[in-house]
Amino acid sequence: MIRDAGISKRDNVIKQATRLFREKGYASASMRDLAKKLGIEAASLYSHIKSKEEILQHICFEKADAFNEKLNELEEIKNNNEKRLEQFLIGHVEVLLSDTDSSAVFLNEWKHLSEPHYSRLNKMKDEYESKLIDIYREGKVEGKFIDLNEKLSVLTMLSSVNWVINWYRPTGTLNPHELAKALAHRIIHGIMTK
């Protein structure tokens, strides 16, 4: 049985499910696959969890909560929306990198949630993105950012940073915070030397 020390059986089921959902996709991952990973029979899973979708719900809402918490930790910076944007992006990347498996499932599999969970998460995502859109809009008013549709700009930025989960390895030379800073700088200032 694959089992990490210090976490409950239920937590371990969820952890292995997260890896499996990431690898095969939620719809293609079967409860029998998951059971095999854990060295038990499929039926035995149901003493730890209520359903396959309950696992997906747990992963998605835990991650959504983590993004919101990071948001609340941001210091209020007045009249410097470049700095505010940078701080936001850095926090976002830090949450992404804290667990790339759950981040990947959150980003790619959440559409498989049933109602009312789907709509609830959709609303949470909208509210999160709105915070970033506000920053961009205020930065434009401030004369800092170029004139682009705020929503499209912000979502393009997010899709750019979200991609980091596909190549980040904890063994690399940059730690998550340094990497987050480098990514945010590149989005804001582009890639030209001058």
Place this chain on the structure above:
Amino acid sequence: MIRDAGISKRDNVIKQATRLFREKGYASASMRDLAKKLGIEAASLYSHIKSKEEILQHICFEKADAFNEKLNELEEIKNNNEKRLEQFLIGHVEVLLSDTDSSAVFLNEWKHLSEPHYSRLNKMKDEYESKLIDIYREGKVEGKFIDLNEKLSVLTMLSSVNWVINWYRPTGTLNPHELAKALAHRIIHGIMTK
């Protein structure tokens, strides 16, 4: 029966399948769903196509070919890698926008291909990205681009532009070429006014 004028029955099956795969994901989309969309019985699909995966293969390789063709149309520009990068990104976005349904399936569902198709497409993707990586590397040598890992830079750029398929609507004010230009400019020069 939903049927566009001027295309064969097989083409129509593939077209509706593309929309369905995009909406529900390849694994979650059933052949019975597809048949219902077309107003026929599931068994009747098999007089037009050999298997569900054959449809996915068709979508993915047709799209991969389109990206490669656009690549071959690029004019050779010497000693101006900023321009070369811009041209590459513009062409890429134009192919994406030529059919956002097939682009979405290509980008998100290709991992469901079986061997040897999976490996073949993977190789095509690698070769395509290598062309872009070369441009970035040469731009660095030229002193134009800032010093970043070429592969990571390029893949972050692509994930940023790939996201355009999620919000582009043909009814908008910008045509595909204009939109592609605006996106490429933003990636290269960032969002700051000065």
Place this chain on the structure above:
DNA sequence: CCTACCGATCGGTAGG
């Protein structure tokens, strides 16, 4: 956590 099993649904075939 197991054995035994359920109804539903899957991709696909035979034969017309």
Place this chain on the structure above:
DNA sequence: CCTACCGATCGGTAGG
């Protein structure tokens, strides 16, 4: 393009 159907697999339950 249909009816009729197949074996495989799915998520999940009963009862211990």
